[in-house]
């Protein structure tokens with residue numbers, strides 16, 4: 001029992017170690033290349049300079065203010081987008097009329113989802129929070145909805161039949177078969193839509209924002225402060241890694257992994 | 264049970280001149296799977312349906328379960344038309360069809376949950392059937408942690424715990440290894456002796472059918488029609504694999520059913 005438990009743990013531990021190697025390589029290249037290849041500091045600031053910027057911006061609170069503004073916006077867009085996408089995805093997968101009505105119009109808008117809406121969003125909502133939220137929610141909606149649809153459609157028919165022949169009502173089917181059966185894909189949608197949401201957030205803030213990590217990096221470009229741009233990119237990447245590790249991976253572990261639906 | 268079947272008894276399920284057609288709308292095709300079938304399933308009998316693969320056995324089960332409607336003819340239970348699936352007709356599938364996200368206990372308690380039985384009551388009742396299926400140790404496990412044989416025992420327990428009027432089984436032991444299959448067949452008969460219930464058991468194995476059944480219905484190759492019904496009057500206490508294969512009565516019946524199945528193939 002002990003041996004069986006410790007093995008996956010060790011594997012996870014060594015996977016985390018190997019996963020760090022590329023970061024070390026990248027960091028080494030970043031530290032050494034400018035001197036070797038003669039890249040000027042204003043184009044690629046040294047790690048030390050970025051670290052310096054980080055401590056300064058932490059001290060004056062400006063970094064946290066931008067990060068906090070972005071996170072709030074992301075959370076709002078994420079909730080809004082997924083709260084529409086998941087129920088609508090279920091409806092499309094379960095009801096033929098809904099599917100036939102909505103599939104063409106969704107395909108049409110899917111191709112122009114996300115930052116393609118920034119110009120119109122600015123006209124509608126002005127530069128600021130409203131526009132960015134609209135763009136994020138829009139991106140997240142399209143990044144999530146089809147996962148739910150596929151998740152439901154790939155549930156084996158025999159599970160529906162078995163439940164019906166044991167007396168399931170329509171609601172029993174939805175709560176006992178459809179939602180858990182589509183969970184692998186719903187989680188894929190929740191995860192990918194978060195990643196796409198980040199990108200839309202940063203892009204949206206660059207064009208239509210007044211604060212946030214994206215706005216911070218674009219503002220820095222005007223003063224050639226590449227160290228702030230790089231800091232912003234690192235912050236975004238680290239926040240995403242944290243969310244993945246602290247939010248999605250644990251949810252997966254107590255659901256689909258436990259059920260043997262993913263390995 | 265045999266006598267009830269022989270003397271007529273009451274039919275639990277009555278099928279009259281039933282034709283079943285699969286319609287594929289996308290390809291604008293229709294496929295006659297069962298044609299003009301007339302068959303009664305008696306109360307508390309163990310009826311096996313045999314026939315070659317593709318002859319319409321699963322389709323027949325689908326109609327009784329209410330998953331599809333006959334094109335012509337009727338299918339009734341206790342004299343009432345079957346129009347949709349329901350808890351009174353439990354199905355055990357070849358693929359087990361346990362919900363992967365529920366433990367054995369929750370799977371076996373599923374039908375009781377759907378019918379609104381409070382948690383404590385349904386879990387107590389489910390545990391009885393789990394014990395009967397010799398799965399007590401595995402009650403808290405998820406299906407993916409079980410062997411094929413254990414999964415199918417759980418599926419049978421799930422259906423019986425829901426006390427349907429008929430249990431239908433569609434090639435339930437086809438996916439397990441030969442050794443496990445023999446013991447599952449014997450166990451099924453033990454459980455059925457303790458829980459008298461109407462059983463429709465579908466298989467393509469003649470030996471399995473003759474071993475289990477009160478009566479064996481032989482279907483013709485697709486579209487399925489009823490070829491013949493063979494009474495299996497081997498006593499229930501003689502249904503053990505270690506002795507039955509040398510029983511002349513078993514051998515004779517098996518050869519007869521085999522001949523009926525093969526006759527139409529060759």
Ligand SMILES: Nc1ncnc2c1ncn2[C@@H]1O[C@H](COP(=O)(O)OP(=O)(O)O)[C@@H](O)[C@H]1O
Nearest residue numbers: 285294296315316317318319320321322323485
């Ligand atoms: N969903 C379906 N759509 C179209 N044809 C089907 C479908 N299911 C079964 N059939 C056809 O109906 C016939 C009977 O199938 P089935 O009842 O599954 O046979 P069996 O269970 O005896 O192997 C076969 O010819 C099969 O191809």
Ligand SMILES: [Mg+2]
Nearest residue numbers: 320321322433
């Ligand atoms: Mg079949």
